[in-house]
Amino acid sequence: MIGTRVSHYTILEKLGAGGMGVVYKAEDTRLKRFVALKFLPPELTRDEEAKERFLNEAQAASTLDHPNICNIHEIGETEDGRLFIVMAYYDGETLKQKLASGRLPLAEALDLAGQIAQGLAEAHAHGIIHRDIKPANIMITSEGVAKILDFGLAKLAGQAHVTRLGATLGTPKYMSPEQARGEAIDQRTDLWSLGAVLYEALAGRPAFNGEYEQSVIYSILNEEPQPLTGLRAELPPALDRILRKALAKHPAERYQHISELLADLQRMEAGAPVGVPTRRFRLTAPLRWGIVGLALLGGALWLLVQPGAEVAQTRKSIAVLPFVPITKSEEDRSFAAGIHNDVLTQVSKISEVKVIARTSVLRYQDSPKSIKEIARELDVRTVLEGSTRRSGNTIRVTAQLIDAKTEESLWADTYDRPYADIFAIQSDIAQKIAAALQARLGQEELRSIQAPPTRNLQAYEHYQKGKYFWSISYDWEGNLMAAERFAEACRLDSTFALAYAWQSIAYSVVYLTTPNLASKSAYDHKSKAALQRAAALAPDLPEVYLAKGNYLAYVKSDADGALREAEIANQKRPNDTWVLSFMSDLLSSKQDLAGALRLAERIYRLDPKGISGPFYAAWHSFSLGRFAEAERWADIMIANDPEGGAGYGAKISFLLRGFGAIDRAELVAQEADILVTRDKDHLLGPECLLFAYKRDYARALATLAGSQQPSFYLLRALLLNLLNRPAEARANFDSARLAFGGVLNASPNNQTARLSLAIAYAGLGERVRAQQEMAQVDSLSRIGQGLEIAYFHILNGENEAALQYLEKCISRPREPSPAVLRRDPRLDALRGDARFQKIIARTEAARRT
Structure with a gap:
């Protein structure tokens, strides 16, 4: 059949044969593309059963639209009655x-x-x-x-x-x-x-x-x-x-x-037990709601810094495993979790010791793995394990420090004490660990370890509940519950500086995330009042500096001031991954991406099974134009949290915006649809972008159904315009105007909101007001926003200005990649201009050098 023509297909070569058909490579003379033609062999043409099975293949497969299933284009029949299916040809x-x-x-x-x-x-x-x-x-x-x-x-x-x-x-x-x-x-x-x-x-x-x-x-x-x-x-x-x-x-x-x-x-x-659901991780407030924010709104599982094959050589590294409750009562389980959290906090104060973060060690709760395996996976030399029991006002705590390389016990003790001695027990464990690891404790570290946070045990229990709500909360209401628990602890003990600091931190995040704009001033007041009280009680407490940083960042939009406070907190608490995450986000907002990436890598070393380090490293690598590195970090996010949406959303974004790899992005999206059970909001923007890049605007619009995120009003408006529904598009631009205007009323320095408001006015045709808002976006905040600024000019009827701005972006790694320039529908108005095609070519050349 080579060289013959069937319908509008020219047979080029035989690709293979099987029991159900012979396959040829052919050229579609109408669409000028290669296809695969599958024919029922001549000897089977008279077999009605084979023919019916063949038709079933076509009927079944043609209903499926998936990147891992061969595409069926057409079913045909030759003049002599032979059936064939036209399929996609794959190299x-x-x-x-x-x-x-x-x-x-x-x-x-x-x-x-x-x-x-x-x-x-x-x-x-x-x-x-x-x-x-x-x-x-x-x-x-x-x-x-x-x-x-x-x-x-x-x-x-x-x-x-x-x-x-x-x-x-x-x-x-x-x-x-x-x-x-x-x-x-x-x-x-x-x-x-x-x-x-x-x-x-x-x-x-x-x-x-x-x-x-x-x-x-x-x-x-x-x-x-x-x-x-x-x-x-x-x-x-x-x-x-x-x-x-x-x-x-x-x-x-x-x-x-x-x-x-x-x-x-x-x-x-x-590395999680097969058949056991993996643990959920809290994303820090900077990570989920940081000042920059646009990365979150837009968009081989082997580690980049993989732990060595052997146990770490330095003894000054430790993983504090979850304490085991001797009984399975709710009281004992809660007590064991609290003891573990507090001991880990105390040990983390030892600056000379590398201490693995809580999110990573929680992976090993009830794990059958050996101490040596756990130490190797977390890249530490020593492991602390323990058990607890509480009966009324009496407690028992056992603890043992093990050298994972030799499997020898370095120190062990059992504490049978009244519950009132809980702080003394935690302090003693931390000091014994420092001595066993030959780690020097500075005077300030020793004072911090020895000083009880409060002498009111009831206040302490409310504080612990506040920390619990904080650790599991993913929305403003959960953070508000944490803030209220901290406030109750402070009511019971007006000298509880640590609780005041955390109360301020929680209210700052509530201020940032609450959808109720009218209540923001009240949360501002509560955060500030708690911060002032904490600073008056314990001005040198690391958490006080962290609270100051949170208040400046989230309430006052003062990144410079927030970073100064965070750096002091980091000096006092170098093992605190929360502080490092906060600093990484702040450095990013100041365009110090290299510094932000270094901090993210440090977070990962302290928290190799967590998500915040890989999250920051992924987005900072992407912003630096290191797309393959960003994708590998996204893979680590997925490995560490396979049921959460953040890793999948990041990977889809990187594949689309970095490589233009639509097929690969679609595979990841399909996997996410099957496996992701929570934090699905991280998938909305990336999946919308996927369908938009495929020019399937109706499906792109459907992904945003029901979401009230302000940024999605602008996306909806874009898609509705592309679907020729201008009245609905205008309504969404107006909703964006109201939403971002409200944000700016509460936070006048929010540059992301200012840029978005300018785009909304441009979409509404209010050119002068749009230009006024854009003029207020400072030069630092414009870095990395080339696509949005070009889109603003296009909406405002200024295609020449859009082209000029994109020309300025050619050599900047943070600006639109060649993939974005080629695919993003926001730039469609420029595609017929020869200058735009030259911009794409010059950008590709610049990124190769």
């Missing part, structure tokens, strides 16, 4: 061809398995079962994207069977037991086949093999594959457990949904 190789060169590295195999799983999840969501997942049916494009081919054995769930009674469909080595027996099948059959494919990719040989088809089927029905760790010692044992479950003989013992398999693969890569 690449099948997984079968790839495996002919040998087994895959773990990271690559897991990446491909995850992509295949996402494609299957889409099919299963539409009631479609593939029934023949195997390496030959997985195409890997030149960009590394997996595409599921050949839905020739798929059938729509609920459709009448078209196979002969007792006939089996599928390829023996990858056929599930129920499929081999000719029984009814469901989506768990595809799960089984995917498990077999993943096994082969890692082992370099099939999970079930035999000289003849019947011997293969016997092996599937009666034998277990050799554990992968017996073939490759470097593979994690958790992988054996995952594959054992995926390849269970009985469907009820397998993963029931593809999302469960994906979740366990994510947990394994993150």
Whole structure:
């Protein structure tokens, strides 16, 4: 058939053949593109059963729109009655061809398995079962994207069977037991086949093999594959457990949904126990609500600074593991959590010792891992473990410091004391640890460790509850609950400086995040009053400096003053990742991105299982134009918090805005839709951008449905204009005007709000007012906002000014990347101008140098 013409397709070469068809590469003479044509072999044309199965393939696959599923363009029939399907042509190789060169590295195999799983999840969501997942049916494009081919054995769930009674469909080595027996099948059959494919990719040989088809089927029905760790010692044992479950003989013992398999693969890569949900992390207030803010509004899981293969050599490093309650009563669990938090706080005051942050050590609560494993993963030499029990006014606390390298006990003690001695116990533990690690305690550090925060135990309990609410709160209402607990602690003890400081911090964040503009002045007053009282009681307390910094940043929009206070807090508390996060955000607002990135890397070293360090490092790397580095940091975020949306949202943004990689971004978005269970607001902007870059403006608009974030009013207005709905667009520009005007009434120095207000006025056609607002945006705040400023000029009817500004941005790494210039619809009005095309070319050249 080479050289012949079928409809408007010219056959170029034969690509392959299988039991259900022959595939050719062809040229679509109308659209000038390459396609793949799949024909039913001539000898099967008269077989009505084969023909019906072939039509089922087309019907099933054509309903699916997913980056991991082969796109179906058309179904046709030749003049002599032969059926064919027109599919997308992909430059690449099948997984079968790839495996002919040998087994895959773990990271690559897991990446491909995850992509295949996402494609299957889409099919299963539409009631479609593939029934023949195997390496030959997985195409890997030149960009590394997996595409599921050949839905020739798929059938729509609920459709009448078209196979002969007792006939089996599928390829023996990858056929599930129920499929081999000719029984009814469901989506768990595809799960089984995917498990077999993943096994082969890692082992370099099939999970079930035999000289003849019947011997293969016997092996599937009666034998277990050799554990992968017996073939490759470097593979994690958790992988054996995952594959054992995926390849269970009985469907009820397998993963029931593809999302469960994906979740366990994510947990394994993150180092979390398989089958156990990963812990939620609090994003610091600067990270979620910082002065800069635009990054948050816009937009191989191997570590960049991966801990060494051995336990850390320096003894002056410690992980304080969660204390174990001796009983499982609610009182004991709460007491154990409080003791752990306080001991960790006390130990963190020892400046000569590297202390791993709470978010990282909480990962190891009830972990079966050995002390040596934990120390290696956290890159520390010593580990403190302990247990607690409270019975009325009597407590027991045990603690043991272990050298993870030698597994020797460096110090241990048991405290049977009245509850009133709780502060003395915590102080003694911290001092004994310092002595055991030969760490020198300065006079100020020693005073801080020895001084009890309060002598009123009831006030202390309210303070602890405030810290608890603070640690789990993700919105202004939760932060308000924390503030009120701190306030109650202060009411019970008017000398409790630490509680006053935290009360001020909490109210500053409430001020920043509350949607009720009328109440902002009240929260300003409460934060300021608590801060003044804390400073009067303990002016040198690190938390007082942190509270001053928070008040200046969030209430007064004074980044310079906030940074000065934060630097003092950092000098006094160098192990405090909250202070470091705050400083990183402030440095970013001052355009010191290199300094901000250094702090983010330091946060990561202190909190390797947390999210704030990788978050800051990702966005700062991206702002510096280091897109690949930013993507790797986003991968660490996902590994550390696979059920949260922040990492996925960041990665989607980087892939789109850094590389213009729409297909890869869509894969990440599909994975996020399956795995993310919270913080989904981080996905709204990036997923909206994804559909906008695809020019699917209706779906982009749908992603923002129901969200009242002020920045999304501007996005909605953009999309509505693109959909030719000008009246609705104008209404959203007006909503943005009101929202950002309200923000500026409360915080006149908020430059992000000022720029957004200028855009809103431009969208409303109020050119003079728009120019007045833009004139008030200072030069420092304009850095990194090239896209928004160009869009402002376009809306304001000033295309020439937009081009001139983009020309100034060509050599600046923080300004629009070539991908943004090529894809972002906000710049569509410039695309017909030859100068704009030259700007794109010059930007590409500048970024390569």
